[in-house]
């Protein structure tokens with residue numbers, strides 16, 4: 001009784017102290033504020049600012065005529081050198097965002113000063129489970145609390161004022177499978193909903209809803225059926241199972257992970273959920289007799305009260321190419337053929353831009369925004385893509401557009417209601433797909449049913465003849481065509497997009513330029529060199545009447561380890577930071593400059609048999625090569641190991657003494673003999689590379 005009385009008293013005192021009641025609490029976002037977001041344009045309440053996540057701001061202090069004066073306002077250094085992908089959320093002058101592992105930062109949005117930081121303390125070994133870097137795509141702010149998923153699968157509720165943990169829930173159904181979380185949770189009414197990542201790692205996709213106050217699990221929706229010989233967890237799976245071969249590779253999990261976008265519409269009381277690719281990728285390996293394989297690569301509309309499915313639309317039936325439909329979804333009202341429709345828009349990996357009536361699930365239109373060769377068009381009668389001969393790679397390798405990166409990937413897009421255009425970066429980057437026989441499930445990276453080669457490499461017959469690379473497009477979702485399009489360069493990964501009422505589009509390139517475009521014409525109005533290869537989308541807000549534009553800067557994600565020549569990350573250290581700009585700001589302080597690597601140091605003497613070295617090479621390909629390409633880039637070139645690294649080789653590889661730097665230990669899969677063999681192979685590689693260097697010097 002006593003403790004109850006104290007807490008009631010504390011609440012009364014808190015209410016008195018705050019004067020205005022709850023809204024003055026830090027991080028106070030509720031449905032009323034969110035519904036009226038345009039009345040408070042100084043705030044950025046969700047990842048995309050509004051309920052519909054448009055990534056559009058009505059602010060216009062910065063506009064197309066004065067944006068040339070935009071410059072550096074402040075920076076906050078995260079002290080990381082990995083990908084940063086989140087869009088910040090700004091509430092009443094505090095900027096909340098996430099970095100690697102699911103670390104949360106609360107920053108003074110006017111000065112860049114840290115208010116608090118929360119580290120979920122994810123064990124470094126989890127880096128091995130993340131396909132595409134130890135990234136996190138953001139958080140949710142709701143009624144004085146922060147919601148974030150950590151890489152190791154925990155959904156955590158924090159006090160927005162202090163960063164203290166309120167509750168924590170384990171979202172993983174099986175900790176022996178390589179599930180991770182890299183996406184943001186979403187708030188749907190009185191629930192917080194979390195998805196997972198890991199479709200290439202032998203997992204079965206699902207989302208889980210929790211009571212927002214207590215963290216108690218409310219429901220779980222699986223995106224693919226489990227083994228039909230066991231009971232279905234919910235009724236939708238019975239229907240889904242009919243689209244799978246009964247002898248599907250249930251042991252692999254099926255994939256369909258929800259690793260990016262969910263959007264909630266309170267008016268319809270529907271949560272829209274984008275689902276991922278199949279696991280393994282190859283359709284006929286996964287489900288021998290074919291079938292649509294629901295609910296892979298689909299958009300689901302789910303009632304958050306019950307967890308029941310209202311409608312679904314599958315973008316890629318029989319998913320076969322890593323064509324996820326998890327990409328950002330925007331909700332808007334569009335006038336189509338004289339009728340205002342409540343639509344959902346998505347530009348998923350498969351290269352088609354979809355406009356869907358979000359009330360009924362009816363497909364309104366679908367057209368190609370990128371080069372697409374797997375399908376000729378989407379049949380509007382059936383809503384299904386019409387496959388080309390080029391799509392099927394079971395019998396022979398095929399060059400296919402888009403490749404597994406997409407089309408369009410996770411980088412947020414923006415819908416500007418003034419221009420009526422949707423802005424996003426996409427790329428033309430085909431791949432040669434071939435089916436591999438004798439597929440066998442192995443733990444960890446588990447995609448050995450398909451081989452992917454870059455187009456044109458040693459396969460001239462299938463070389464791509466067109467100019468590939470990255471693009472920024474302004475897409476008219478009503479006419480389904482580009483209003484304008486800018487080629488960003490040979491690099492494929494560029495930044496997410498922000499658009500504002502100042503007739504502006506902000507987007508960053510891999511070469512380090514943060515660029516303002518005219519939203520109506522695509523004209524470049526201003527470039528700010530940052531020295532960072534930026535991937536994330538900017539947000540904009542005001543503090544004390546000053547408009548800021550802020551963006552997270554840090555290279556990595558799906559291209560982790562590749563430092564393409566010409567990119568900022570090739571010449572500058574990949575220093576993670578949040579950058580903020582304002583009118584009249586200065587020049588951006590650049591990250592430390594890096595030098596191209598010098599000569600390869602002399603390795604210790606090689607004391608191993610040819611057989612050991614050969615075996616070491618095989619083990620290296622299996623266990624190490626996914627990260628260590630041994631080129632100049634984000635992961636160390638192991639031919640360049642220092643004397644100290646050679647000495648501690650087994651301690652690093654087996655016992656994980658560098659786990660805090662995301663080099664996990666492999667003692668569970670490699671023996672000391674294995675590690676010695678890999679070491680011998682790397683010494684051999686270093687010796688060969690040194691010999692090549694010597695020859696190159698003599699020729700010069």
Ligand code: CA
Pocket residue numbers: 199200276277322324
């Ligand atoms: Ca994938």
